[in-house]
Amino acid sequence: MVRRSAIPPGLGVGVTTLHQELLHRNNFHTSSTRSWEAVSGIGWHEPTPSGLPLAAVRTLSVVIPAHNVGYCLSSVLDALEGQHHRYRFEVIVVDDASTDTTAAVAAVHPIVTTVLRIPERAGAATARNLGTALARGQTVLYLDGDMVLPPHVITDFTARATDTTVLVGFRHNLPYDLHQGGRGVLADHPHLAADHRVVWRPPVGRPLLYTGITLDKRFDGRPLDDTHDFLDLGYGRRYVDWDLPRMVVTALVAVPRTAVLNVGGFDPEFGRIGWGMEDTYLGACLIASGLLVIPLRQAVGFHLDPPDADQQWQRKLASWPGTLARYWDLMRRPAPTSRSRSFTADMTDLLRSCEVLR
Template sequence: MTTLRTELIHRSNAYTPNTAGFEAIAGIGWHQPTQPDCRLSAARTVSVVIPAHQVGHSLSAVLDALAGQHHPHPIEVIVVDDASTDDTTTIAAAHPVVTRAVRLPRRHGAGTARTLGTHLATGETVLFLDGDIVLPPHVVTDVAARATDTAVLVGFRHNLPYSTHQDGRHLPGESPALAADHRVTWRPPVGVTLPYSGLILAESLDGRPLDHTRDLLDLGHGARYHDWDLPRMVVTAVLAVPRVAVLDVGGFEPSFDRLGWGMEDTYLGACLIAAGLLVIPLRQAVGYHLDPPDAAAQWHRKLAAWPATLAHYRALLDQPAPRGRTDQVRHTMTTLLDTCEDLR
């Protein structure tokens, strides 16, 4: 039996021909913000999929930012309300930028919400966007111009405490900072077991995962940068993927949602890498992450579940990589959709 872990060891992340080819055709750098008149702006249709649970503090700002995108072509925006009890439902139903909004009758988890959104999407590329991430106006065009059937495009986030943004208002005037993402600037604790790899660092480290791996090129073939590897770089806060590929690997594994927070995006990344996709960062695709009022309590609850989801991820690495699951996903999601409230 060939396992997912074994397949990852045999996969390179040599994406330089992809980025060089784009630069030659588009006439701009891979990491440059893309102007609406870029000749490749219509290269791919884009569906933005937003899983939304208790994001009333941020969803209006997130949707306003999508309405303000400079993209010259239609953008499909799908919001899947994961049984929220705040005003998430009302915002999703009323905002004019939303193409489709549905509400799950009970909490299923972000992974299932994203899979349902992917099932509903019609775009060639799905841009997964958390319901608390505010994007600069060029990002959808950045994605549409660069996306392909074989690329996973990774964006980044700059966290803003609730006291700073106040329900999505009063955002800083400058652009969000790439260095604010923990995949870019990383200073791990010393003498403590790192949760992902189990390493214990003997001295302080000024970690620069993105820089020191040459923008993830060196993370192919199962390589690590201390506590980081290529699947762990796949974070769905801002992530663009080919819709067909996501459906083929089964979408987001729902068992993670039942266990708690974390690792469902890492597992999806591992499955897509095993299927031959390349993981390519977009340094210019940085959004503001808007903390909720109770951010500390939420992180405490999430991190309490992480050991269980991490153990489950490791167990799944020793199983065969999922493939050919499109029909299964469609059947499951069609059945789930029948239970949903159609908001828009």
């Protein structure tokens, strides 16, 4: 079921495109994971003990884009404060013009290092870019403002992060009112199988979102297992509707900051169009620049759905055709590189319009 991606219409004429660059990139990460296991003495997918000696741990910045998540942000930040990590890490919250208590919650929480408020709604891509520009850590962990993490997760990422890897975590969607008291006390451990990249049952008889493929019979998919932890998704190969860039979901993902700057960060146009694909595009850019995408099965957080989750999902789906078209347009262009200077200049200009609350 793993296959090479078809080239979208219009690709492959004249110049080497981002899509074509992906066809030359493997995802052979086995040597990286086995080397780490040999040095650390624990499994790649095992929760990292809080007392494990880590001689070369990288500095970390957690960047949280936040829009109207006042209902759950305290839980997210409480969980970060409760991490077993032995080293200091910074937490940057970028409030994307929220109309609720989001900014106020972030401004007073003790775990938060920096709070920035964008005056007008710009989208999660811009919010993450601003947080990345402010970050001082070697590794940036992008975390959604509604993701509650178990206590070992920060160490799981920092212990394994390198300059050449994108480390992917997973999410377990849960209605907020089922989360005990909304205080970061988990009723149960989040389950890996709750993520669609792990257990996937696509619709039958309807075009799939990403590729437009229509399945004529039920398919019980196991993307993570069937691709051997994404190993088999190199060289542009695809698992039905999934490919390697689409596995890079910024609900919970750790990347080397210098690599993000080099490709110019997230494309802010996605936020202006609607929902989705800005993380997939960043993933494609990072893969094209030579980074490997490696999952961490033990890094699963609770994604707390808002009370109006169904309505929000319908609004997101309505904007999907526009963001998908933008994605394929960018894939027809050359892979971005050497953009650190222009990225920094753009973010410096944008920061002048933002309010620093902390």
